[in-house]
Amino acid sequence: MLEIRNLTKAFGGLTAVNNVTTTVEYGKVNAIIGPNGAGKSTFFNLISGAILSTSGQITLRGRDITRLGAARIATLGLARTFQTTALFDAATVVDNLIVGHRLRTRSGLLDVLLNSARLVREEKLCREKALEALDFVGLAHIRDRLAADITQEQRRRVAFALAYATQPSLALLDEPAGGLNPEETTRIAELIRKFVTHGITVCLIEHKMSMIMNIADKIMVLNHGERIAEGTPQEIRSNPAVIDAYLGSDHVEA
Ligand SMILES: Nc1ncnc2c1ncn2[C@@H]1O[C@H](COP(=O)(O)OP(=O)(O)OP(=O)(O)O)[C@@H](O)[C@H]1O
Numbered sequence: 001m002l003e004i005r006n007l008t009k010a011f012g013g014l015t016a017v018n019n020v021t022t023t024v025e026y027g028k029v030n031a032i033i034g035p036n037g038a039g040k041s042t043f044f045n046l047i048s049g050a051i052l053s054t055s056g057q058i059t060l061r062g063r064d065i066t067r068l069g070a071a072r073i074a075t076l077g078l079a080r081t082f083q084t085t086a087l088f089d090a091a092t093v094v095d096n097l098i099v100g101h102r103l104r105t106r107s108g109l110l111d112v113l114l115n116s117a118r119l120v121r122e123e124k125l126c127r128e129k130a131l132e133a134l135d136f137v138g139l140a141h142i143r144d145r146l147a148a149d150i151t152q153e154q155r156r157r158v159a160f161a162l163a164y165a166t167q168p169s170l171a172l173l174d175e176p177a178g179g180l181n182p183e184e185t186t187r188i189a190e191l192i193r194k195f196v197t198h199g200i201t202v203c204l205i206e207h208k209m210s211m212i213m214n215i216a217d218k219i220m221v222l223n224h225g226e227r228i229a230e231g232t233p234q235e236i237r238s239n240p241a242v243i244d245a246y247l248g249s250d251h252v253e254a
């Protein structure tokens, strides 16, 4: 799905991602772990085109996307969720979805002013797509609730719905279970699996080790921007370099 070769990102004197070579495998849950500040989110920012790399190459389904911008990469089938989910709190859940999707439709200001046929058609299509996405993530029953009034887990599901609505082939999920309790985390893990069974390859960053060990097919470990290990959960669990990196950090759960 993705091939990353010698990817590096320097912020001034700090090398946040340092010469990383790896792959994201089609149809799998690909996990990235590592201590705070290891470069995980920066890695996602590079892949999604939010920032440009200093050097290296990124290939998405055989296509070089290294120098492409975020909007272009999104149209090639890549979606992402962020560490914090920004929603319009004064809008309903379904309207949050429609706003997210409307940014990607063709009607312009003129269509809005003229209330054109295209606009009406697109509005209807947007609503249908929004409802389908909400249904997929299990939020159909709260579609008319204000975003301000929903739980953390539901907010997270809205973020998943926003990603799902773009019909991606690859979803990058940055700490999807961050701040959730164990029961909520288990349910979000099920939703991640559901993405994969519906043909969406997943690459996720997560600190919750028990969850990662349960759902990841493959894990890459970053430490100080470098890839220090990669393998199955079993291989990673017993890797001395990984144990070392975590013992040197404040990750008690690890
Ligand atoms: N835009 C930026 N400008 C300068 N430094 C940055 C920028 N983005 C990230 N960094 C630095 O790069 C390093 C890696 O940050 P990053 O956010 O990728 O870590 P992370 O692994 O996602 O950490 P966490 O687990 O806390 O989310 C940090 O030292 C961070 O301060």
Ligand SMILES: [Mg+2]
Pocket: 040, 041, 042, 083
């Ligand atoms: Mg991060």
